[in-house]
Amino acid sequence: MARREYDESDAKVRPNRRGSRPRTKIRPAHEEAVDGTVIAVDRGRFTVQVDDAVVTAVKARELGRxxxxxxxxxxxxxxxxxxxDTLARVVKRLERRNSLSRTADDTDATERVIVANADQLAIVTALADPEPNPRMIDRCLVAAFDAGMDAVLVLTKADLASAEGLRAAYEPLGVTVIETSVRRDGGPEADPGFVRFREELHGITTVLVGYSGVGKSTLVNALVPDAGRAVGIVNDVTGRGRHTSTSAIRYEVPSGGWIVDTPGVRSFGLAHVDPAHFILAFPDIADAADELCPRGCTHESAELGCExxxxxxxxxxxxxxxxxIRRLLASRAAGDQY
Known part of the structure; x- marks a missing residue:
């Protein structure tokens, strides 16, 4: 039997589908796009407030990373x-006015943006159960002022301990200090501190930050009755609260303003903040250092020339x-976390 001769007509060439369409750098104009504000983020899905509608959206490919x-x-x-069951696409992120960030610790190079375009940081600290941690408060103040935000210190569980020491430490810095005793089963309207805090929120966006168990979710539920944030208890052995809020979310306060409830944090790293800015969070100390300390002073100790x-x-x-201030500088240098 004679062997068959093959020629090019026997070869089947498959079209290269992947590269068949010429690439272009021209991006769609999306002239029909509408303005919105991201109010929640969950595993690649974004909840966006568009006028009076709450829209579920994904990020468009052209936004890249x-x-x-x-x-x-x-x-x-x-x-x-x-x-x-409807889905929209986010096609553009507008320029941020500011952003509040933290790092996992002071040696972590990864900056984690918590929220954008906020006006005020509410540092929520319990006066007892768990005990207050001034070092965490100081770190939050530095992050807030570095982001160009105002700060208010909200002292919860005021019926369990005195706030005198914390007031003396932070009110001279121009930080608004508010005491509240709002409880899960209590009437918030009867608490003057809660009423004052609610007034501080009017017309602006406020971010709530604090340890687990300090009462953030209780405050949110009192401010926004239909929020339904889970509340937890503090472990008697460790003195720490259990994470009850697992994701950040923005709520509109019925009396005016917006709040962003964030999950409880165990540390607040400042690797993204220039150490030279630490002292600027304390205006009276910054003025004294500028007037009295020698040029190039590191403010480590009096022995090294600090005045x-x-x-x-x-x-x-x-x-x-x-x-x-010195603890902040030392912990930043050592890579500690609080």
């Missing part, structure tokens, strides 16, 4: 009716704040 966080102003296309101890004199709260 640009991350989205709560508070981001965005452009959205697709079905923005907010009807069940802040002499400035503090016999005033206890001044010494406390100078010590706090």
């Amino acid at each position: 640009r991350g989205l966080v709560i508070g981001d102003w965005v452009k959205v296309v697709g079905d923005v009716s907010g009807a069940p 802040l101890d002499a400035w503090a004199g016999d005033v206890a709260d001044r010494h406390a704040r100078v010590d706090s």
Whole structure:
């Protein structure tokens, strides 16, 4: 039997489908896109407030690796009716006015943006159960002021311990200090501290940050009755609360303003903040250092030429704040976390 001869007609060439369409750098204009604000983020899905509608959206491919966080102003296309089982696309993130960030610790190079375009940071601290941690408060203040945000210190469980020491330490810095005793089963309207805190929220966006178990979720549920945030208890052995809020979310307060409830944190790293900015979070100390300390002073100690101890004199709260600055600088250098 004669062997068959093959030619090019026997070869079957499959079209290269992947590269068949010419690539272009021209991106769609999305002229029909509408404005929205990200109010929640959950595993690649974004909840966006568009006028009176709450829309579920995904991030468009053209955004690339640009991350989205709560508070981001965005452009959205697709079905923005907010009807069940509908999905829109976020096609653009507008420029941020500011952003609040933290790192896992002071040696972590990864900056984690918590929220964008916020006006105020509410540092929620319990006066007892768990005990207050001034070092955490100081770190949050530095992060807030570095982001260009105002700060308010909310002291919860005021019926369990005195707030006198914390007031003396932070009110001279211009930080608003509010005491509240709102409980899960209590009437918030009867608590003057809660009423004052609610007034501080009017017309602005406020981010709530604090340890687990300090009462953030209780405050949120009192401010926004239909929020339904889970509340937990503090472990009697460790003195720490269990994480009850697992994701951040923004709520509109019926009396005016917006709040962002964040999961409880165990540390607040400041690797993203220039150490030279630490002292700027304490205006009175910054003025004293500028006037009294020698050029290039690292503010580590009086033995190394720092004049802040002499400035503090016999005033206890001044010494406390100078010590706090030095702890921040030392912990940043050592990579500690609080």
